[in-house]
Amino acid sequence: MLGYHDLSLAVKFGVQFGLFGGSVASLGTQRHHEKYLTDIGTLELPGCYAMTEAAHGSNIRDIETLARYDKKSREFVINTPTGRARKVYIGNAVRHGRMATVFAQLQIDDARYGVHAFLVPIRDREGKLRPGIRIRDHGEKLGLGGVDNGSIWFDHVRIPRENLLNRFAYVSADGVYTTTIPGDAKRFFTMLSTLVGGRISIATAALSAVKSGLTIAVRYGARRRQFGPVGEPEVRILDYRSHQRRLMPPLATTFAIDFAVKHLVRTYLARRGMMSREVEVLAAGLKAYSSWHAVHTLQTCREACGGSGYMAVNRFASLRADTDVFTTFEGDNTVLMQLVAKALLSDFQEQFEEARFLGIVRHVTGKAARAIAELNPIVTRMTDESHLRDPEFQLGALRYRENQLLVSAASRLKKRVDKGMDAFAAMNDCQDHLLALAHAHVEREILEQFHDAIEDVPNAQLSSILKTLRDLFALSRIEADRGWFLEQGYIEGVKARKIRTLVNRLCHEVRLQALPLVDSFAIPDELLGAPIALSEFATERSSRG
């Protein structure tokens, strides 16, 4: 909802309650909860989440800020050893933050214990910086002008021992380290789990921005006329096939992602205790998919509104600028998609851990190949509409793609490691493959959730239009990746052409419902703002009354 209003506000909100408050809630213990959560919730204590450093954004495990335990004073000493280690892009830092959750390498005597989170007061009640804290404004950004991002340096800042967020790790007064999660890697990833909520929020906020953009572009396209047959009124631009091709698949995709994100939110809220791997992977994948969808769709919408779309008053300037950073913050999209792929691969490996890995790969690949060979005459050439619109075909295609990419990625990695390549180099050598796998996984998840959601819709008319949207989403995705499906022999040329023809028709069907569909986003005119989208202009709607 905040995303419809102002994305800077949504981000400030996310930093305060999601990241800062969330880190205290999930990494702290009762004493932190009692002392801080109420004040954080009432905004009495505005805070920051200081993780990213100049030299380490994605690779958080190697951050260099140091938290040395001083046994004598029983304090931690937080220090920024070099310019590379300054905290950067920290929201709420420049103006409002009074405290920060600071991620730093814990050191006791000469021993290092990895990344831990500490509560560090950075300003007093009057808003004056506390001793040892230096903060610099990043200045103008591409967007999100309402967020006070800045760099923070810590010069041997002393904090009480109690300020370690100690849910998973504890340092006794005399400097003995204990932890409830013995594995360094597992503890580290548990510490990062606060980010999952943030990623879900980004996926949602990106969708809010897309819904605003599509509402503006669809209403404009349904009103704007340009060119036409000789002697007749000019044609509404939304009645041109190219315009439908540009806007209708993104509209269908927006509905599809929406159902998947709602499912993710339900799963996230229903979790017990630790963050499940399932939620973590889905949040990473949907954050990336939804934010890229936003960036591309908003660009398309802007262009689809021509000169009007370039005027700031029509909102695309801020919608684009404010969502742009969603693709790289709280986890760079490309890095997150690799996280998805790696999780799939390790699940796959675990599944067969007792068998000889390569043997399994050969077995599965062989089975898949046979399955396809059997499919060939029946399915690869089937082109009738009822087949193409059958969710079994659509889901089958996306499941097949994911499985094939998983099996072949595993097999390619194995081959490289067997040849003596180290794991890191092998991963890099297959990186494009891994990204394709992650992409295939996320699209399959989205389609499944969309499909399941439709099953629950009792109203036949509503169910019917949702099915059309699902068909358009699924088939336009298969069309976009038809190179892969053709390469695999999963479909033949004639089927690819039929899919294109059907996507054209589905674009037209969805266009006929496009105005009520964007109306269903229910964005109040006051928040939509754009003059070209306001109802007084939407003559087609009123005339249909």
Next chain:
Amino acid sequence: MLGYHDLSLAVKFGVQFGLFGGSVASLGTQRHHEKYLTDIGTLELPGCYAMTEAAHGSNIRDIETLARYDKKSREFVINTPTGRARKVYIGNAVRHGRMATVFAQLQIDDARYGVHAFLVPIRDREGKLRPGIRIRDHGEKLGLGGVDNGSIWFDHVRIPRENLLNRFAYVSADGVYTTTIPGDAKRFFTMLSTLVGGRISIATAALSAVKSGLTIAVRYGARRRQFGPVGEPEVRILDYRSHQRRLMPPLATTFAIDFAVKHLVRTYLARRGMMSREVEVLAAGLKAYSSWHAVHTLQTCREACGGSGYMAVNRFASLRADTDVFTTFEGDNTVLMQLVAKALLSDFQEQFEEARFLGIVRHVTGKAARAIAELNPIVTRMTDESHLRDPEFQLGALRYRENQLLVSAASRLKKRVDKGMDAFAAMNDCQDHLLALAHAHVEREILEQFHDAIEDVPNAQLSSILKTLRDLFALSRIEADRGWFLEQGYIEGVKARKIRTLVNRLCHEVRLQALPLVDSFAIPDELLGAPIALSEFATERSSRG
């Protein structure tokens, strides 16, 4: 060059000298040239180009501003009949313009003669608006904050008869209309030809912005390290395959477009008299291709620089915002690509005008199909590197695609018209096909120009790296559209996979030359500006010394 410095300046320059000055030079006659060109050239007379109206942007032929000839006073009366007819987005209107070339429907008595261009003074020497002129600032835009775009209304503004730009049409003192171009359509398109120069400038300015963006992103990627094998230094992000996949094909494409635009400029400057159709079509296609390339590549570059890319100081904010409108102004890209397709279709039709059209289509299609059938065993499965890197294969593939799309578009249009569809509806029904044809045409043109340019390079080392860039451009384009090539049976799955593998390798080869390649753009540090791109940071370069 201006594009490297400031895109607002480049656009102001283009409005003054290209559009305003250009319209006086190409649509006016000696009396206009003598009276105005020197003052326009010295900026003594700043001006506007007032073509677009609120209700008519792409469809200029239906603009509604009226220029009625008043025989009594021997003046034209310029009038904005309704709000729909106000001129919009007019550069130089709000602040600097003293005169405007105004496009309006010429009316003498009750007869209309179509769109003509008139010189209308809008401000006096002191900068005060002249009587009957109303101008409103559009306010904030997505970008190009340095351009004073606004709306203009004319309230029965009287101008002398001599202010008709009368190279192609003349109105005598007593109101008799004569023209050197009898056909309305032909005269109209001749009047628009001023825009060709503008489109070439946009293609070039878009490239300047892309070169700046790529220089910044490549230098950053060659310096920035993140993650790495256990116990070793972190890896430069440009050494990741995914990063190379994101930046190297756009780098190759930038070189490719650059050669094509240079060829276009030479052809444009060498033209004699009237604008040739060839230049017009190529300018339209390259303007669209280059500006879309800029928008997509700059977005990729921004994301490839992570948080740093989001800071305004690193330039992507302004590079993206200022080039964004290139996709829709001086001809909307989608409309321009249709212009390209229609020109190809009518050339094709002319070529066979004496034969029965459908018969020819059948004949050509049949021939193409046979040619493919013959190719099949030899070429569709050939996967060795020397074949894939052979310009004959690359050019052959892009020529084949263009021809096939042309023939099939013609055949599909014909089929629809034969069934009784009107031409407008038939065009709309094939619009996605026409856009694919235009796209295929432009890419084939670009590859041919790139290929020809390399032939002229005497230096073997330079020629070799240019060939690598050409291979990457050609093969990454074929890979991107492999769905089409597979569908057609022009390549088989195994070949598509080999192309992908080779594109990966070429990305790596180009990455090894990436720093010298962006250095070859020779953008001075002062103009590049971005701290993350400045040479002091580019440690890899200095260490290679």
